[in-house]
Amino acid sequence: MIKLVSWNVNGLRACVQKGFNDYFKQVDADIFCVQETKLQEGQITLEHGEEYDQYWNYAVKKGYSGTAIFTKIKPISARYGMEEDEEAEGRIITLEFEHFYLVNVYTPNAKRDLSRLEYRMEWEDRFRNYLLELDKCKPVVVCGDLNVAHEDIDIKNAKANRGNSGFTDEERGKMSTLLESGFIDTFRYLHPELEGVYSWWSYMPKVRERNVGWRIDYFLASSRLALNVIDAQIDCQIMGSDHCPVMLKLADFSE
Incomplete structure (x- = not known):
């Protein structure tokens, strides 16, 4: 079995002060992915033993x-980013393993006023094409903050939020298109x-306490990996960020 964990930490240095290392040790993942690290090279040292290799993609903009x-x-x-001339926002790391590709992604936010929605739509198309190219070679596992609640069931107040950033018809449609292209939401x-x-x-008062939330962090996988999916969970009780970790367990690929 392979255990994978993904967590948008909303600032890794801050999250370390709020129990990140304790959770990291406790969950004992084979692969642990992090988004929104908000730091530059050399600004943090994490000692997780020699058993873990570390891969970092930093944004040029500091604290972002x-x-x-x-x-x-x-x-x-x-591999870092989708293309050679990728905008330097540190959003994607792709690791190739024997039986699958792992893509750790922090999807661009459309912004509250939707000023980045057009860019987001173009980015979504490029990202889907990138995943489909990888999928031609071997199955793909995608994890991270995808910045969209896909269906009404994935958000507390669907009716009131329709059209808001992260719940526009356009963003939700791009997620549907991606899934229809040969992926599953595990x-x-x-x-x-x-x-x-x-x-x-x-972070507004009592919102988390009342569980007024959104499911915007995912593990997606190539449809042909469906039989390998053993478990998929969301660790809602884990604090330290405005997001909580999500987890996927895959059956071993050995025959």
Whole structure:
């Protein structure tokens, strides 16, 4: 079995002060992916033993975006971004393993006033094409903050939020298109009707306490990996960020 964890930490240095290392040790993942690290090279040192290799993609802009992967399984190769001239926001790390690609992603936010929605739409198309190219070679696992609640069941107040950033018809449509292109939402694959399970809550008072949340953090996988999906969970009780960790367990690929 391979255990994968993904967490938007909303600032890794801050999250370390709020129990990140304790959770990291407790969950004992084979592969641990992080989004929104908000730091530059050399600004943090994490000691997780020699068993974990570390891969970092930093944004050029200080205190912004950024992704990282800690893995016990040595990858064949690592790639940063989608293209050679990728905008330097540190949003994507792709590791190639023997049986699958792992893509850790922090999807651009459309912004509250939707000023970045057009860019987001163009980015979504490029990202889907990137995943489909990888999928031609071997199956793909995608994890991270995808910045969209896909269906009404994935958000507490669907009616009131329709049209808001992260719940526009356009963003939700791009997620549908991606899934229809040959991917599964592993959590919904195992829990198609489970309500009230979210991965992000506003920092406004008592919002998390009342579980007024959104499910915007995912593990997606190539459809042909469906039989390998053993478990998919959301660790809602874990604090330290406005997001909580999400987890995927895959059956071993050995024959």
